[in-house]
Amino acid sequence: MAKQNKTSAGTNVQNVRQQNAQSAQGSQGQFGTEFGSETDVQSVRKANQKAESNKQKNS
Template identity: 65%
Template structure:
């Protein structure tokens, strides 16, 4: 089997250098980026109500 890989490309065709650059940029953006993003989309009161309803359903099924 001939090896037709280009330099810096994996067998699947991924550009390894590009992935390294993206990882470096992601690290610079800060680890807390996703935590704040998802937290801002959550409605705390709604989550509490859903948790309470789930707990009540569990108690009824026990």
């Protein structure tokens, strides 16, 4: 029989709850900081400008 704090698959319920709580605390702005340093702002602006001009050309 499974222990009280573990599911039948062997997952530690307390550990999962703790991870979920930590995840919920840091969820706002998490992706902005995680990917922000890897983003080349100039290339994004250039791509947006190109897409905008193509959009205007096609309409």
